[in-house]
Amino acid sequence: MSYLARRLLTFPLVMLGVSILVFVAIRLVPGDAITAMLGTEAGLLTPAQRAALSAYFGIDKPILVQYWSWLLGVLQGDLGISVIHGKPALTIILERFPLTLQLALMSMCVALLVGLPAGVFAATRNEKISDLAVRIFAMIGQSTPNFVVGLLIIYALSAGFGILPTMGEFTPFLTDPLRNLGQMILPAITLGFAFAASVTRISRSAMLDVLSDDYVRTARSKGVPKRSVIWRHALPNALIPVVTLSGVEFGYLLGGAVLVEQIYALPGLGRLVLEAILQRDYALVQGCVLFIAFNFMVVNLLVDLAYVTLDPRIRLGESN
Amino acid sequence: MTPLLSVSGLRVGFGRDPKQNEIVKGVSFDLDAGETLAIVGESGSGKSVTALSINRLVDFGGGRIIGGSITLKRADGSILDITGAQEPVLEKIRGSEIGMIFQEPMTSLNPVLTIGRQIEESFRLHRGLTGRQATAAAKDALDRVRIPDAARRLKYTPNQLSGGMLQRVMIAMALACNPRLLIADEPTTALDVTVQAQIMALLGELKRETDMGMIFITHDIGLVAGIADKVMVMQAGEAVEQGPLGDVLDQPKHPYTQHLLSAVPHFESGRAARSDFSREKSEAIVPALKVDGLTVRFKVAGSILSRSPGSVHAVENVGFDLMPGETLAIVGESGSGKSTTARAILGLVKPTRGSFSANNGRIVDGSDPSVQMVFQNPYASLNPRLRIDSILAEPVIAAGGRIDAETRAKMVALLKRVGLPENSLLRYPHEFSGGQRQRLCIARALMLNPSIVVLDEAVSALDVSVQAKVLELLVDLQHEYGLAYLFVSHDMAVVERIAHRIAVLYAGQIVEIGNAASLLSNPQHSYTKRLISAVPSIERRNQHFELDTRQVPSLVRPPGFEPPPAEWQTCGPDHRARAEA
Numbered sequence: 087m088s089y090l091a092r093r094l095l096t097f098p099l100v101m102l103g104v105s106i107l108v109f110v111a112i113r114l115v116p117g118d119a120i121t122a123m124l125g126t127e128a129g130l131l132t133p134a135q136r137a138a139l140s141a142y143f144g145i146d147k148p149i150l151v152q153y154w155s156w157l158l159g160v161l162q163g164d165l166g167i168s169v170i171h172g173k174p175a176l177t178i179i180l181e182r183f184p185l186t187l188q189l190a191l192m193s194m195c196v197a198l199l200v201g202l203p204a205g206v207f208a209a210t211r212n213e214k215i216s217d218l219a220v221r222i223f224a225m226i227g228q229s230t231p232n233f234v235v236g237l238l239i240i241y242a243l244s245a246g247f248g249i250l251p252t253m254g255e256f257t258p259f260l261t262d263p264l265r266n267l268g269q270m271i272l273p274a275i276t277l278g279f280a281f282a283a284s285v286t287r288i289s290r291s292a293m294l295d296v297l298s299d300d301y302v303r304t305a306r307s308k309g310v311p312k313r314s315v316i317w318r319h320a321l322p323n324a325l326i327p328v329v330t331l332s333g334v335e336f337g338y339l340l341g342g343a344v345l346v347e348q349i350y351a352l353p354g355l356g357r358l359v360l361e362a363i364l365q366r367d368y369a370l371v372q373g374c375v376l377f378i379a380f381n382f383m384v385v386n387l388l389v390d391l392a393y394v395t396l397d398p399r400i401r402l403g404e405s406n
Numbered sequence: 407m408t409p410l411l412s413v414s415g416l417r418v419g420f421g422r423d424p425k426q427n428e429i430v431k432g433v434s435f436d437l438d439a440g441e442t443l444a445i446v447g448e449s450g451s452g453k454s455v456t457a458l459s460i461n462r463l464v465d466f467g468g469g470r471i472i473g474g475s476i477t478l479k480r481a482d483g484s485i486l487d488i489t490g491a492q493e494p495v496l497e498k499i500r501g502s503e504i505g506m507i508f509q510e511p512m513t514s515l516n517p518v519l520t521i522g523r524q525i526e527e528s529f530r531l532h533r534g535l536t537g538r539q540a541t542a543a544a545k546d547a548l549d550r551v552r553i554p555d556a557a558r559r560l561k562y563t564p565n566q567l568s569g570g571m572l573q574r575v576m577i578a579m580a581l582a583c584n585p586r587l588l589i590a591d592e593p594t595t596a597l598d599v600t601v602q603a604q605i606m607a608l609l610g611e612l613k614r615e616t617d618m619g620m621i622f623i624t625h626d627i628g629l630v631a632g633i634a635d636k637v638m639v640m641q642a643g644e645a646v647e648q649g650p651l652g653d654v655l656d657q658p659k660h661p662y663t664q665h666l667l668s669a670v671p672h673f674e675s676g677r678a679a680r681s682d683f684s685r686e687k688s689e690a691i692v693p694a695l696k697v698d699g700l701t702v703r704f705k706v707a708g709s710i711l712s713r714s715p716g717s718v719h720a721v722e723n724v725g726f727d728l729m730p731g732e733t734l735a736i737v738g739e740s741g742s743g744k745s746t747t748a749r750a751i752l753g754l755v756k757p758t759r760g761s762f763s764a765n766n767g768r769i770v771d772g773s774d775p776s777v778q779m780v781f782q783n784p785y786a787s788l789n790p791r792l793r794i795d796s797i798l799a800e801p802v803i804a805a806g807g808r809i810d811a812e813t814r815a816k817m818v819a820l821l822k823r824v825g826l827p828e829n830s831l832l833r834y835p836h837e838f839s840g841g842q843r844q845r846l847c848i849a850r851a852l853m854l855n856p857s858i859v860v861l862d863e864a865v866s867a868l869d870v871s872v873q874a875k876v877l878e879l880l881v882d883l884q885h886e887y888g889l890a891y892l893f894v895s896h897d898m899a900v901v902e903r904i905a906h907r908i909a910v911l912y913a914g915q916i917v918e919i920g921n922a923a924s925l926l927s928n929p930q931h932s933y934t935k936r937l938i939s940a941v942p943s944i945e946r947r948n949q950h951f952e953l954d955t956r957q958v959p960s961l962v963r964p965p966g967f968e969p970p971p972a973e974w975q976t977c978g979p980d981h982r983a984r985a986e987a
Contacts, residue, residue: 299513300508300510300513300514301513301514301515301516301517303463303466303467303508303514304506304508304514304515304516304576304579305516305527306463306466306500307461307463307500307501307505307506307508307580308500308501308527308528308531308579308580309496309497309498309499309500309501309502309528309531309532310497310501310527310531311497311531312493312497318519319516319519322518322519323516323517323518396518397517397518398517398518398563398565398566399517399563399565
């Protein structure tokens with residue numbers, strides 16, 4: 087069987103595992119949905135009212151029965167109804183997802199546009215002052231929490247240049263691209279900062295390895311100018327670890343970035359999950375986690391396929 | 407007349423303080439167009455650094471030229487001072503006027519670019535060709551190095567070609583712009599001996615066609631005889647002797663040259679074969695090891711979109727027996743299945759079919775203590791974190807034994823027997839030299855009193871003089887313990903000195919097997935003949951190697967394929983070869 091088919095077959099299995107985990111985990115937490123929904127007023131409910139509400143939401147049944155009916159729904163594309171929003175969970179998730187996807191893509195662009203050249207540059211200046219500077223900067227980037235970076239950027243722009251980041255109601259890209267980008271660029275830089283630092287470090291070390299490889303010497307012996315040696319001969323060979331790292335980071339970003347969304351008041355997946363957890367919105371939490379797991383798997387598959395195009399020696403599915 | 411290349415008083419150093427760390431200490435030579443200079447020396451003698459200084463690639467390896475001069479007569483007749491040239495000038499020279507080929511074709515080509523693009527690059531850089539013109543030029547370059555089906559091969563990436571093919575691609579690339587000087591740094595060391603002969607033939611022919619000068623770097627003085635006009639012998643950064651080929655080989659003046667010439671085991675076409683064992687006189691009746699119909703196949707996985715195309719028939723119906731006290735050498739080139747055969751016998755690879763039985767008729771499996779192994783690389787096959795006593799204890803523990811006074815006495819006795827001091831037990835592997843480590847590996851293999859020792863290229867990684875001593879030790883141990891050796895090797899000169907019998911493996915099958923002296927002096931199968939005639943020898947001067955573009959056949963067979971049964975012809979009392987169509 088081909089690699090792709092085998093890989094796609096594992097999708098439902100992993101999803102099933104994830105669904106069981108999240109279903110059980112959320113129910114192990116003390117407290118219940120009705121209390122969470124009604125807050126202190128829940129205390130005013132008579133046991134009969136409470137039972138009626140439980141029956142209405144279906145949470146009075148044994149957990150296996152609950153799981154089974156939920157699973158049947160998921161298989162038909164129904165992630166359940168969010169009790170807080172009163173809308174299908176999937177609808178809410180799909181409303182929030184474009185923003186998260188856009189943010190993740192933009193952060194990755196920032197990371198690659200800054201991190202790759204910086205890493206390559208540092209590798210070619212190995213052990214010189216400029217290499218050291220890049221490495222220190224990368225270390226700082228990796229170790230600074232992104233909310234600190236975000237706040238510093240806002241502070242610097244407003245206090246230093248008098249520019250205020252575009253705030254207010256979030257505008258989708260298709261409605262007003264310019265306003266949208268104005269709102270998104272700072273969050274993307276904030277998220278991309280640490281990401282870029284990781285890309286810098288990994289591309290630097292990968293390039294250092296590759297630059298001492300025999301084929302680089304061969305290229306030089308042909309009279310290939312320095313710039314082509316680096317960008318045409320060495321870099322493509324150093325990309326595999328960079329792609330691996332970017333894939334993992336991108337997968338995380340697709341799960342939303344709670345702190346950055348909070349700082350810039352963006353209605354992304356991260357905040358959605360946080361709210362759903364705080365409010366015990368079972369259907370929404372389960373739906374979000376499944377959705378995020380699914381994205382992660384898709385990204386991983388794309389990364390594996392990228393390996394094949396990057397390096398002809400890699401043939402997927404071969405067992406050695 | 408100014409020579410093509412003139413090097414005088416060249417000094418090269420490395421590191422932060424190059425003057426303190428001189429690798430090349432004042433080397434001088436001249437080279438004319440059409441002339442071949444061989445630079446011979448051991449690793450660390452500075453021969454590669456000298457070569458890399460000529461196109462200044464040494465700069466990228468952390469080296470610096472600290473004295474002397476290198477001048478090149480360019481195509482337009484002007485003289486270029488290479489030691490003082492700036493990088494942009496050097497980039498123009500490299501590839502167009504000075505070409506270079508390296509030792510490892512497998513790693514010297516960029517794995518992610520097609521070979522077409524890599525060859526075209528030279529034409530783009532130095533001839534200004536683009537698009538179709540560059541592609542056509544690249545195809546011509548491949549034709550020139552006799553790669554069949556060149557147009558299709560341009561689209562291949564390096565992993566799709568064999569080592570010999572890749573070295574031809576390297577040569578095509580280096581010669582793309584008709585350089586006036588070619589530097590070949592051990593271009594055949596990583597290749598099989600038959601492929602080596604082909605590459606040498608090709609270089610010789612191309613040199614005659616183009617009248618370029620060539621610098622040929624090697625540690626194999628036998629190879630020098632076949633190609634060089636002049637020889638320079640280097641030792642510890644200095645040229646200890648140089649002169650015309652005949653003078654250096656026949657009347658070596660410097661003791662080091664004499665040592666180099668005498669330490670190398672020369673292939674003597676069976677005259678040097680061992681005669682200390684014969685099957686008729688042996689008392690043993692039951693073979694130490696009997697292998698019957700051994701077949702190993704590896705299923706080839708399909709790609710993303712296609713099914714498996716079949717299996718690699720790595721070893722096909724191999725059978726032989728090995729008597730106590732006898733050495734059977736398995737020879738063949740990479741991919742012939744010789745290592746797979748050894749691994750299957752040790753149970754490291756699961757055979758598809760076939761059986762083995764040891765002296766008492768038991769079926770051998772991987773955990774049988776009567777079969778032990780010594781590997782090729784003594785640096786990699788000893789765990790650096792274990793002390794020698796733990797290393798020697800390992801096989802005993804693995805066999806379910808315990809470390810008692812008797813075992814310790816055995817360790818001490820074996821160490822003494824392989825020629826190592828007793829206090830070695832408390833030391834670590836890094837404290838030993840390569841030859842000593844291989845002795846340790848031999849001692850380890852003998853801990854369980856095996857009857858059979860499999861030696862997989864056991865002396866290939868050692869220097870020639872060390873090689874000879876380890877071979878001696880192996881012969882002594884064989885006499886003492888009545889050991890049966892299965893000696894896997896590609897080196898015919900070594901095989902001649904250790905083997906009683908030889909099995910020649912080609913494409914997974916035995917093509918010829920028999921008494922060593924008979925097989926080496928009177929080879930019958932065409933492959934054995936090719937293998938033996940390809941062994942370089944200082945006797946054959948300026949030899950015209952036959953150019954042979956045959957490729958090893960692919961071993962991938964469609965599912966369900968069974969090869970036809972072999973037909974054998976007897977060529978002597980203990981010597982038979984497979985009949986050829």
